[in-house]
Amino acid sequence: MYTEKVIEHFRHPHNMGRLAEYSAIGKVGNIVCGDVMWLYIRVGKDDRGRDVIADISWETFGCTAAIATSSMVSDLAKGKTLAEAIAITNQDVAQELGGLPPVKMHCSALAADALNEAIYTYLSEQGQEIPDALRRRHERIEKEVAALDKRYKAFLDRETRKAAPPETGESKCS
Amino acid sequence: MPERIYLDNSATTPVASEVFDAMRPYFDSAYGNASSLHAFGREARRAVEESRAGIAEFLGVLPEEVVFTSGATEADNLAVLGTAYARDRRGGHVVSSAIEHHAVLHSVDWLASHGFEATLLDVDETGRIDPDQVRAALRKDTFLVSIMAGSNEIGTLEPIAEIGALCRERGIVFHTDAVQGFGKIDLPVESVDLLSASAHKLHGPKGVGFLFVRRKTRLSPLMLGGGHERGRRSGTENVPGIVGFAAATRLAATERDQVTTRLRAFRAKLLEGVAAIPGTRLNGHPTESLPHIANFSFAGIEGESLVMRLDEEGIATSTGSACSSPDLEPSHVLVAIGVPLSMAHGSLRISTGRQTTPTDIDRLLDVLPRVVKDLRDLSPFKVGE
Ligand SMILES: Cc1ncc(COP(=O)(O)O)c(C=O)c1O
Ligand code: FES
Numbered sequence: 001m002y003t004e005k006v007i008e009h010f011r012h013p014h015n016m017g018r019l020a021e022y023s024a025i026g027k028v029g030n031i032v033c034g035d036v037m038w039l040y041i042r043v044g045k046d047d048r049g050r051d052v053i054a055d056i057s058w059e060t061f062g063c064t065a066a067i068a069t070s071s072m073v074s075d076l077a078k079g080k081t082l083a084e085a086i087a088i089t090n091q092d093v094a095q096e097l098g099g100l101p102p103v104k105m106h107c108s109a110l111a112a113d114a115l116n117e118a119i120y121t122y123l124s125e126q127g128q129e130i131p132d133a134l135r136r137r138h139e140r141i142e143k144e145v146a147a148l149d150k151r152y153k154a155f156l157d158r159e160t161r162k163a164a165p166p167e168t169g170e171s172k173c174s
Numbered sequence: 175m176p177e178r179i180y181l182d183n184s185a186t187t188p189v190a191s192e193v194f195d196a197m198r199p200y201f202d203s204a205y206g207n208a209s210s211l212h213a214f215g216r217e218a219r220r221a222v223e224e225s226r227a228g229i230a231e232f233l234g235v236l237p238e239e240v241v242f243t244s245g246a247t248e249a250d251n252l253a254v255l256g257t258a259y260a261r262d263r264r265g266g267h268v269v270s271s272a273i274e275h276h277a278v279l280h281s282v283d284w285l286a287s288h289g290f291e292a293t294l295l296d297v298d299e300t301g302r303i304d305p306d307q308v309r310a311a312l313r314k315d316t317f318l319v320s321i322m323a324g325s326n327e328i329g330t331l332e333p334i335a336e337i338g339a340l341c342r343e344r345g346i347v348f349h350t351d352a353v354q355g356f357g358k359i360d361l362p363v364e365s366v367d368l369l370s371a372s373a374h375k376l377h378g379p380k381g382v383g384f385l386f387v388r389r390k391t392r393l394s395p396l397m398l399g400g401g402h403e404r405g406r407r408s409g410t411e412n413v414p415g416i417v418g419f420a421a422a423t424r425l426a427a428t429e430r431d432q433v434t435t436r437l438r439a440f441r442a443k444l445l446e447g448v449a450a451i452p453g454t455r456l457n458g459h460p461t462e463s464l465p466h467i468a469n470f471s472f473a474g475i476e477g478e479s480l481v482m483r484l485d486e487e488g489i490a491t492s493t494g495s496a497c498s499s500p501d502l503e504p505s506h507v508l509v510a511i512g513v514p515l516s517m518a519h520g521s522l523r524i525s526t527g528r529q530t531t532p533t534d535i536d537r538l539l540d541v542l543p544r545v546v547k548d549l550r551d552l553s554p555f556k557v558g559e
Binding site: 013037060061 | 474475476478479482486495496497498500502504515516519551552553554555
């Protein structure tokens with residue numbers, strides 16, 4: 001079900017662990033859903049004075065795809081300007097890995113979201129202007145976290161068999 | 175890469191060579207349809223009936239009480255739905271448990287959405303059901319109780335003799351899914367009216383099972399057609415499969431005691447070995463368990479990646495983690511025994527078989543701490559920090 005590339009990154013992940021010095025963290029996912037990613041970035045300047053991701057690392061609790069996408073997103077973002085890094089999508093991550101099984105696409109979304117959140121946190125903390133696209137994604141991610149919390153409650157209720165079956169169409173762990 | 179090790183025997187088992195040899199002629203020389211009049215057909219019929227008699231004798235029941243099916247999923251469906259359909263639209267109440275295999279659970283769910291009522295019993299933190307819970311759940315209109323003999327995920331054994339006895343007192347049909355126990359443990363068949371088993375869990379072929387149906391138990395068929403299996407399951411008999419199931423049963427009968435003793439020792443060793451790794455727990459019962467299944471959780475890591483890492487090391491296992499399931503929800507069994515969701519994501523099921531060697535277990539216990547540590551190093555949740 002996984003491509004060679006996914007397995008390769010899973011087997012030998014790049015940039016894992018916690019940076020000794022970092023500028024910001026992006027934390028996404030939910031332990032209840034079984035996937036959590038913390039992404040660390042250290043922001044520096046390139047020779048033209050632009051903000052770049054000088055170093056990046058991650059810690060992930062998740063499946064094979066979650067680990068492989070963490071590794072891939074860190075490769076893609078490393079050395080990029082913040083503007084370039086913001087433009088990285090989950091499709092880019094999945095594509096670079098030669099594709100992901102449909103049920104695992106949310107793992108690549110998690111990786112792209114973590115990067116988004118790390119940059120968002122950095123810019124906010126620096127008091128810098130937040131690009132619209134970044135803000136919109138941040139708001140979407142926040143909303144999803146709230147939905148997950150709600151779904152988590154529904155799940156627990158259902159497991160104790162006190163509640164009606166979950167509403168149809170409710171989102172699964174994103 | 176060292177030789178691959180298979181520790182996923184509750185998913186399926188390798189066909190034993192004796193079983194394979196017994197089956198082979200029924201593919202290409204004795205290939206008749208068991209319903210045919212000619213010599214080919216009679217040869218196939220004889221093989222089917224001898225197989226039936228052999229399995230019945232092993233189980234301690236009558237040959238005509240054994241109904242061959244396409245596996246245990248069908249046997250479970252036939253038991254639950256067939257008993258309900260035989261009630262001629264009178265409706266009624268079914269009791270089952272939260273940890274049944276989906277073949278039972280989804281059949282019970284279907285009944286519950288089609289005019290029947292169902293109670294799913296909770297289990298304790300080891301996965302056990304107390305017969306008193308069953309007693310308390312029974313109603314005037316309860317017509318079926320279905321409780322598995324032993325869990326395919328966590329191995330816990332259920333008190334089916336006691337449950338069967340209290341159903342018998344009240345004239346309620348008692349079904350047990352004995353897929354994981356058949357051929358491995360003593361089954362109190364005298365307390366049971368319906369019992370499901372599957373060949374591929376016992377070193378037989380996939381795609382064949384049976385339902386034991388005690389005489390006089392009312393059951394509607396689900397498969398309609400040529401009236402095979404005394405009208406209880408139409409469809410041309412899977413002759414090689416049935417012969418294989420009987421051969422696997424014979425093999426189990428001759429070597430059961432020594433195999434079970436060995437598997438029990440493996441399980442004890444696994445429990446000890448995993449307990450030595452920090453941040454782990456046993457899911458299941460320390461002793462009241464099937465001999466071949468051990469289920470653990472590892473804090474801070476996710477089960478699918480654990481299974482994949484072990485696979486990289488040549489060791490095949492399985493998990494009840496959400497990420498490994500198509501609907502991204504953790505195993506209903508782990509949730510039912512109250513494993514915290516964070517730990518349910520990090521579950522690992524190890525299941526042994528007659529071919530498992532002490533070296534296999536040593537290899538696993540050698541590799542496991544390293545693999546767990548590797549994954550914990552990647553995880554934001556540090557165990558013991
Ligand atoms: C407890 C239990 N019941 C039913 C089944 C279904 O059996 P089969 O694969 O023969 O349909 C299995 C195995 O998958 C099982 O472990
Ligand atoms: S982390 Fe759960 S499916 Fe990938």
